[in-house]
Amino acid sequence: MTRWAWIVVVAGTVGCAEQRKPEIRGPNDGPAEGVESATKCRYESATATSSVEIASLVALDLPMDKARDALRCSGGPLQECAGALRDAAARGEVTYTLAIDPRGFVTEATPAETKLAPKLTACATEILKRIELPPPDTATSAKVTLRYGDRDDSGGRFAGATVTQRTEVVKGRGSAARSAIDGALGRLRGCYLLTLEREASAQGSLDAELVIAADGGVTSRKVTQRGTLLKETVSCADVVLGATAFPKPEAAPLTLRARFELKKIAAP
Numbered sequence: 001m002t003r004w005a006w007i008v009v010v011a012g013t014v015g016c017a018e019q020r021k022p023e024i025r026g027p028n029d030g031p032a033e034g035v036e037s038a039t040k041c042r043y044e045s046a047t048a049t050s051s052v053e054i055a056s057l058v059a060l061d062l063p064m065d066k067a068r069d070a071l072r073c074s075g076g077p078l079q080e081c082a083g084a085l086r087d088a089a090a091r092g093e094v095t096y097t098l099a100i101d102p103r104g105f106v107t108e109a110t111p112a113e114t115k116l117a118p119k120l121t122a123c124a125t126e127i128l129k130r131i132e133l134p135p136p137d138t139a140t141s142a143k144v145t146l147r148y149g150d151r152d153d154s155g156g157r158f159a160g161a162t163v164t165q166r167t168e169v170v171k172g173r174g175s176a177a178r179s180a181i182d183g184a185l186g187r188l189r190g191c192y193l194l195t196l197e198r199e200a201s202a203q204g205s206l207d208a209e210l211v212i213a214a215d216g217g218v219t220s221r222k223v224t225q226r227g228t229l230l231k232e233t234v235s236c237a238d239v240v241l242g243a244t245a246f247p248k249p250e251a252a253p254l255t256l257r258a259r260f261e262l263k264k265i266a267a268p
Contacts, residue, residue, distance in 0.1 A: 081123035089117035174249035191236035
């Protein structure tokens, strides 16, 4: 039986997942879209002139509990797509059809017709194509609607955040492992941006220890925080790092320790 679930989340997840090209499931013929409520993304870019929200997300054959957690690991890049656009071309909706492979990678993101500026939708397309979700039961598809609107500059504005990392190999050999860690930085930045939406003074670092098996999968992980970060930051980072795909190590198991410094960028 086909299973559908509806989830409403804030902004899009970003990352540097390698784009795969597996067999793609055919077009779905599920129920009509339409979620009445949505949560605004309060991340304020230093350059964007619009706010963005995920108006609706329809997902087929995804593990919904984990998908919701992964999608909340999001930041402001979709908002930044508005750039300096100051006219009606930066206000409105666009619905994307996403193709998702069995490993949870978005392999295609196709926008429907919209009045939004082509520059904005092209930018959002590239971000959506880097989304990494929990593995579905089979290659599947989803529809996501982005709604761009007037930005609310009242209170709590910040320009962004940075994440820098230091990684060491504790056991085994894996010369390409650091590139996989680098690829996760965008999603970890999203975790921190969500923290700043709730607590503007939050700052600190995350310490992680990961064990990677011979096939490149993360078999165990432990994430702790230093500073004034929220427990949700640790939970979000745990989801991101657990879903990171590593190259097969030369000698396994490979144990890595990494520290991620999280810094807020004040708004001008």
